[in-house]
Amino acid sequence: MLGRRLKGLDHNFLLVLGIILVLNLLILSSATANMNADVLYYVKRQALWIVLGLIAAGVITFAFDYSKLHQWHHAIYAVMVVMLLAVLVVGHSANGAQRSIQIPGLGFDLQSSEFAKIMIIVCFASYLSRRQGELQHLKDLAPCILYFAVPFLLVFIQPDLGTSLVFIVIFFGMLYLAGARSSLLLKLLGGGLAVIALALALHFSPLHVPLPLKDYQLSRLVVFVNPYSDPQGDGYHIIQSLVAVGSGGFWGKGLYHGSQVQLNFLPEHHTDFIFSVIGEELGFLGAGVLLVLYYNLIARAQAMAFQSRDTFGRLLIGGVLFMWLFHIMENIGMTIGIMPVTGIPLPFMSYGGSSMLTNLIAVGLILNVYMRKELLLF
Amino acid sequence: MIVNRRLENNQKFFKWLTIAVFGVIVVRLVTLQLLDTSKYRTEAALNQFRFFPVLAPRGDIVDSKGTILASNKIVDAISIVPQQITGSAIDNLATLVHDTYPDIDAPYIQKLLDDAQQSGQPDQSVVIKQDVSMDVVERLEEHRQELPGVQIGKSLVREYPEGTVASHLLGYIGDISSDELAQHQDENYQLGDLIGKSGLESQYESYLRGRDGFQEEEVDVSGRPVPHANLITVPPVQGDKLVLTIDNNLQETMDTSMDSTLKMLRGEGYDAVAGAAVALDVKTGAVLAMTSRPNFDPNALVPPVDDATVRKYIDPPAGSASPMINRAISSLYAPGSTFKAITGMAALASGNITLNTTVDCTGRYWFPPYPSCWEVDGVTNFFKAMARSCDVYFMDAGRRAGADLIAKVAHEFGLDQPTGIDLPGEVTGILSSPDQQKTQQDLYWRKWYQGQETALNNKYTALLASATTAQQKSDLLAQQKSAQLSLDEDYRIKYNFYVNWQPFETFNMAIGQGANAFTPIEIANYVQQLANNGQRMRPYLVQEIDDSSGKMVAKFGPQMVHSAAVDAAGTMDFNQVMATVRQAMAGATDPMGTSGLLFLNYPVKVAAKTGSAETGGAQDLVNGLFIEYAPANDPTIAFAGVIETAHHGSDSIGYVGLSVLNQYFGLGNLNTPFGGQQVTGGAAKYSTPAPLEFPHGYFDF
Incomplete structure (x- = not known):
């Protein structure tokens, strides 16, 4: 029976994922080479997260049929809200934001908002799959908005702008896949943008209406357009990242030989700016290979989504797809100066346990859905 | 079937969305990595490499027979790299050297570091003490762990082997001041450089100075050099040698x-x-x-x-x-x-x-x-x-x-x-000389007289204005006339004495x-x-x-x-x-x-x-x-x-x-009262002191 199930897995998908994970450990070994007396300290920790994540993915793939999640979604929603509230109450503050809960004894900061992404995908997929064909009018969407607004606002006030944006993308993306009317979604999106534009206009008008954004978030959002306007301040990060990627050229400077990375001119190069390391040390070639791998991963997952046996499964995979696609666009875009700097990690590449676990759990969900594309008869 | 068509649309939409996202990223990467590579390579190199000056040894100064009067010697020096200083390194250093060099304490070291910070070259190490004795070097080496950021290295130091001999004509060197920096603004000096302050060291600064070389270094983001092969080195050129007319x-x-x-x-x-x-x-x-x-x-x-x-x-x-x-x-x-x-x-x-x-x-x-x-x-x-x-x-x-x-x-x-x-x-x-004295003093005493006369007139004008009776007024007018006469006489005497050359001045x-x-x-x-x-x-x-x-x-x-x-x-x-x-x-x-x-x-x-x-x-x-x-x-x-x-x-x-x-x-110590030796006390007397030539009060007549 297990054999049949294993056969049901997508080998291409797993192969691509495996290559990405190996590449991740390799590039981390270079990015963190000068950061600890034990040169492999970060690689070992990341490897541990990968192993734990793969175990979690395996359990999620095999232990239950994803339809069981319909029964658990209230509990999952409750746990998610409690976790996000916990961050606000006992959260560990970094860079003016409360984003993680320190787990004593493990030296591990639990990033609730990372896990919240996969949890909201599960809950929202269940919620929407039970409302098929009822998403044609604005009044139908109102409860969806409310359902989503609670976790979104808890993330937004941490404040975690990057994850808030991910939530918005997941929200619209899943509604679209669930069959909501496109014109309705466009109106909603346009309305939202109009509200934002109005808020900005009022903020910079003589009225100085306050924004629900901190000053550093606003200046980061704007500075990517012209990082040289503040080369020592907000623009510094972007400039150093552009220099790293640009100076890599076609072939790259070679693993362990990127001056921007190894001499620390590029900060946070093992977490949010890991793509700059690839760009500098492995060049256009290495970055291109990674993009091909990502494209294949997403294309395979997309194919699996549309082979799922029901809407719930399709929505589960679709939510994950929108999450990954946005993460890739925002994270890589920020390192090459076409997106504002927000602290969201590159899936399977950035150093960090919460992100790695979340994404591997997502892999587990995808495989669970795909493996059960036809009801198994026992 | 409606559902199926929707799914196909969804699938197509997602596929094109993915292609669009990856396409934008690839286009941007082509621009950055393939078209603008050289621009970013240059920027990366500017981050990565710095040129550190290698100070030129100053030129020697020798006497007419070649004896060295000023030169340079290699010494052990204690210096501090400010970015690398951590914890109580400054206090530890002060404690370790204080017994040997009582002037060096923690506030003194901190002051040197602050001065260097203000001089605008925070990247460079700051010399705390040149010419450190061997036992202090050994002591510091033993306690190396407690002294992060403290360096013990070789350094070139100006040396005057003859000590105080000829000190004024040789002069001395010191840190360039901001005034000197302004004065030599086109001569490539910077704060922290040494410059001749007096004597020949100052007079012939442009010859003695030499030309600094430089050493390319690879540095990290905090300016700390890291090992690297194939770096550019331009060796310094020692300053010119002065051959003096002096016989040492x-x-x-x-x-x-x-x-x-x-x-x-x-x-x-x-x-x-x-x-x-x-x-x-x-x-x-x-x-x-x-x-x-x-x-x-x-x-x-x-x-x-x-x-x-x-x-x-x-x-x-x-x-x-x-x-x-x-x-x-x-x-x-x-x-x-x-x-x-x-x-x-x-x-x-x-x-x-x-x-x-x-x-x-x-x-x-x-x-x-x-x-x-x-x-x-x-x-x-x-x-x-x-x-x-x-x-x-x-x-x-x-x-x-x-x-x-x-x-x-x-x-x-x-x-x-x-x-x-x-x-x-x-x-x-x-x-x-008589002429010179006249030109120099004439104007001074004329002005003096005018000033005195104005003051006198002002004084009596005020007094007369406040006088009430005719008797008071006539008294005041008489007083003014007398004061004016006395001033005129005073002026005549002073002018004659100070401006006109007097016979006794020739005698003097x-x-x-x-x-x-x-x-x-x-x-x-x-x-x-x-x-x-x-x-x-x-x-x-x-x-x-x-x-x-x-x-x-x-x-x-x-x-x-x-x-x-x-x-x-x-x-x-x-x-x-x-x-x-x-x-x-x-x-x-x-x-x-x-x-x-x-x-x-x-x-x-x-x-x-x-x-x-x-x-x-x-x-x-x-x-x-x-x-x-x-x-x-x-x-x-x-x-x-x-x-x-x-x-x-x-x-x-x-x-x-x-x-x-x-x-x-070449006559030895002929006729000298102290035989060329250091005299102790006042016992050595050669002749009776001559009486003073001019009794005090010569000018008081």
């Missing part, structure tokens, strides 16, 4: 005999700490030796300088003599009787004095204010007057020559001009008193000119400059500045006048002369003149002066010197003049 043996003799003489004088109760002396080559003007007291050790002033040294040299207590002044070129002294050769030349040239002229010195001059002579010389002719330094004779000779002619001869001998010696800070002598001038004052180098140059038959040579210290490869880049030789020309009205032409004065000066070292004891049985005939000049202080203090040249018949060396607040010249600075000749002619 003669210089040392001058320095030690000056110290011995000052010590001897202090033992006798004089407050003798200051003085200066210069020896010149008569034919060329080359400076053979030069000294000044109090002096300093240039080694102690090589940065970093501790507070004790600053207090000792740079910032001495108020009222004490400053060691940093080169009194040989920067201090003015009344010449006293050393001026009598000028007066003598003027008198002979005027024709109003001949070799047959005699004056009967009864110990006091017969014109008011009847100034006294230092002794009673009886019937005195020109030669006896010079040998005995008879004041009455020279006052009368001055009267007969006239102040204008004396000033003219003094001018011909350069006493109102800088000598042009190649040292910074030379001061020009003050030479007064004739014997080297009064307003005239010259630098020792000016006096030495005048002695050189007289000994060189009227040809004044520019004094110079550097005869050759060689670059670091040994190639000569500059050469300096004898340079005649002026040949004395005075219209002689008498039977002698001016050459004969000078010859006669030289003959008379040789008489001063005959047994009956004022320097007779000093040169008793001396194998070389010396021409000399002693002098004592009132300092104008409250006590009857005099500056002892002494001039000489030798051999008298064909002079090669000329000397002038002064010791402040001491004996008559023969018994003070005369010993230095004697020691210099002993060394110059």
Whole structure:
């Protein structure tokens, strides 16, 4: 029976994922080479997260049929809200934001908002799959908005702008896949943008209406357009990242030989700016290979989504797809100066346990859905 | 089927969305990594590589025989890299070195670091102490773990092997100041650089400095160098070498005999700490030796300088003599009787004095204010007057020559001009004459009178305005008239006294008193000119400059500045006048002369003149002066010197003049009271001190 199930897995998908994970450990070994007396300290920790994540993915793939999640979604929603509230109450503050809960004894900061992404995908997929064909009018969407607004606002006030944006993308993306009317979604999106534009206009008008954004978030959002306007301040990060990627050229400077990375001119190069390391040390070639791998991963997952046996499964995979696609666009875009700097990690590449676990759990969900594309008869 | 079509649309939408996202990223990567690569490569290199200066060693300074007077030595140095300092490293360092170097404590180290921070070069390490002793180096190595950011390395340090010898003419080096930076703005200096501060180190800075090299280093984001192969190195070029005219043996003799003489004088109760002396080559003007007291050790002033040294040299207590002044070129002294050769030349040239002229010195001059002579010389002719330094004779000779002619001869001998010696800070002598005094003082006293008159008028205008009765008014008007008369009379007396040349001023001038004052180098140059038959040579210290490869880049030789020309009205032409004065000066070292004891049985005939000049202080203090040249018949060396607040010249600075000749002619310690050795206490007395030449109160009449 297990054999049949294993056969049901997508080998291409797993192969691509495996290559990405190996590449991740390799590039981390270079990015963190000068950061600890034990040169492999970060690689070992990341490897541990990968192993734990793969175990979690395996359990999620095999232990239950994803339809069981319909029964658990209230509990999952409750746990998610409690976790996000916990961050606000006992959260560990970094860079003016409360984003993680320190787990004593493990030296591990639990990033609730990372896990919240996969949890909201599960809950929202269940919620929407039970409302098929009822998403044609604005009044139908109102409860969806409310359902989503609670976790979104808890993330937004941490404040975690990057994850808030991910939530918005997941929200619209899943509604679209669930069959909501496109014109309705466009109106909603346009309305939202109009509200934002109005808020900005009022903020910079003589009225100085306050924004629900901190000053550093606003200046980061704007500075990517012209990082040289503040080369020592907000623009510094972007400039150093552009220099790293640009100076890599076609072939790259070679693993362990990127001056921007190894001499620390590029900060946070093992977490949010890991793509700059690839760009500098492995060049256009290495970055291109990674993009091909990502494209294949997403294309395979997309194919699996549309082979799922029901809407719930399709929505589960679709939510994950929108999450990954946005993460890739925002994270890589920020390192090459076409997106504002927000602290969201590159899936399977950035150093960090919460992100790695979340994404591997997502892999587990995808495989669970795909493996059960036809009801198994026992 | 409707559902299926929707799913197909969804799938298509997602596929194109994915392609769009990846497409945008790829386009951007093509721009960054394939089109703009070189631009970003340059920016990365600017981050990665820095050029650190490699300081050039300063050029050496050597004497005429090649003895090294200034050089560089390799020493162990403690320095701190500010970014790498952590925890209590500064306190630990202070604790470890404090026993050996009491001036170094934590606040001192912090101050050096703060200064460096402000100088705008925070990347570079800051030197805390140069020339660290071996045991301290070992101690620091043992405690290396407790001293993050502290470096112990080799460093090049300016060294003056002879210590205090020739300190003023060599000068010293120090950290460049912001003023000097502005002054040398196009010469590629920056804060933290060293620069010559005085003496030859300053005068020849552009030669001595050399050209810094640089070393390319790979650095991380905090400016810390990391190992890297194939870095560019441009080696520094050492500064040029100065070859001096100084003879170090003669210089040392001058320095030690000056110290011995000052010590001897202090033992006798004089407050003798200051003085200066210069020896010149008569034919060329080359400076053979030069000294000044109090002096300093240039080694102690090589940065970093501790507070004790600053207090000792740079910032001495108020009222004490400053060691940093080169009194040989920067201090003015009344010449006293050393001026009598000028007066003598003027008198002979005027024709109003001949070799047959005699004056009967009864110990006091017969014109008011009847100034006294230092002794009673009886019937005195020109030669006896010079040998005995008879004041009455020279006052009368001055009267007969006239102040204008004396000033003219003094001018011909350069006493109102800088000598042009190649040292910074030379001061020009003050030479007064009737004309000059009138132009200088006339305007001053006219203004004084106007000011007084205005004040007086204002005062009485105010008083009259407040007067009520006619009686009060007429009283006030009478008072005003009387005050005006008294002011007019006061003005007339003052104007006459200060503006018009008075007869007594000629008498003063004739014997080297009064307003005239010259630098020792000016006096030495005048002695050189007289000994060189009227040809004044520019004094110079550097005869050759060689670059670091040994190639000569500059050469300096004898340079005649002026040949004395005075219209002689008498039977002698001016050459004969000078010859006669030289003959008379040789008489001063005959047994009956004022320097007779000093040169008793001396194998070389010396021409000399002693002098004592009132300092104008409250006590009857005099500056002892002494001039000489030798051999008298064909002079090669000329000397002038002064010791402040001491004996008559023969018994003070005369010993230095004697020691210099002993060394110059290779005569050992002949006739010197201290045998060339350091004198302990005041026991060594050579002759009875001469009575002071001029009783106090000479000007109060």
